[in-house]
Amino acid sequence: xxxxxxxxxxxxxxxxxxxxxxxxxxxxxxxxxxxxxxxxxxxxxxxxxxxxxxxxxxxxxxxxxxxxxxxxxxxxxxxxxxxxxxxxxxxxxxxxxxxxxxxxxxxxxxxxxxxxxxxxxxxxxxxxxxxxxxxxxxxxxxxxxxxxxxxxxxxxxxxxxxxxxxxxx
Numbered sequence: 001x002x003x004x005x006x007x008x009x010x011x012x013x014x015x016x017x018x019x020x021x022x023x024x025x026x027x028x029x030x031x032x033x034x035x036x037x038x039x040x041x042x043x044x045x046x047x048x049x050x051x052x053x054x055x056x057x058x059x060x061x062x063x064x065x066x067x068x069x070x071x072x073x074x075x076x077x078x079x080x081x082x083x084x085x086x087x088x089x090x091x092x093x094x095x096x097x098x099x100x101x102x103x104x105x106x107x108x109x110x111x112x113x114x115x116x117x118x119x120x121x122x123x124x125x126x127x128x129x130x131x132x133x134x135x136x137x138x139x140x141x142x143x144x145x146x147x148x149x150x151x152x153x154x155x156x157x158x159x160x161x162x163x164x165x166x167x168x169x
Contacts, residue, residue: 001086002027006149007034007094007116009042010058010140015164016045019139019149022162026151032083034116034136035059035094040068053077056094056116080104088154090114095135105129112152119143121150123159134159 004023009016023031031049035056043053043065055077059065066076075081080093080100088111091104095117104113106129114134122135137148147164 001029001154003085003090003152003154004028004031004149005034005114005134005136005152006031006139007136008036008056008119008138008141009033009038010036010138011039011042012140013042013045015139015147016042018164019162020045020049022149022164023151026160026162028151030083030085032090032092032114033077034092034114035077035096036116036138036141037065037077038140040064043068044072046074047072050074052081052083052092054081054092054094055079057096082110085154088112105131105133111154119145121148121161123150123161132157132159137161139164 006019031051033053035054036058038058069076083090091110091113093100093115095101095115101115110131112132119138121137124133136150139147149162151160
C-alpha cells in the first residue's frame with residue numbers, strides 16, 4: 001500500500017491541490033499530514049481521503065481545525081498519533097516538540113516515524129532503534145526550499161520524494 005505523506009502546508013490551497021493530484025497519479029490510498037495545516041479551509045480539501053492529521057506549532061486555531069476534520073469525517077488532529085497500515089505501525093508527530101519525536105523514535109514500537117517542522121526532506125534509517133524517520137519536506141511557509149511531499153510504499157519500504165519547484169512559498 002502506498003501512503004502519501006505531507007507536512008507544513010501553511011494554508012497553501014494551490015500547493016495542497018498539486019500534492020493531492022500527484023498522490024492520485026501514484027495510486028496513493030492513504031494520507032498522513034504531519035502538522036502545520038494552519039487553516040480549516042485546507043483541511044476541507046482532503047474530503048474523501050483517508051487521512052490522519054497531527055497538530056503543529058502553527059496550528060493555533062485548533063478548535064476550527066478539529067471542527068473541519070469532523071466535517072470531512074476523519075479523526076481530529078492530536079499532538080501525536082499512531083497509524084497502522086498493512087501490519088506496519090507508523091508514529092506521527094509534527095516535530096516541534098523534540099521530546100515527543102525522540103520518544104516515538106526510541107520506543108522500538110514503530111516501523112516508521114513521520115514528522116515535519118524543519119521543512120527539510122528526510123529518509124533516514126535509525127538501525128539502533130529499528131525505525132525509519134521520514135520528513136516529506138514542506139508545501140508552504142517562508143523557507144526558500146523546493147516544495148515537496150513523499151510517497152511511502154509500506155511493502156517495499158521505498159520512499160519517493162515528489163518536488164514541486166514552481167510552487168509558491
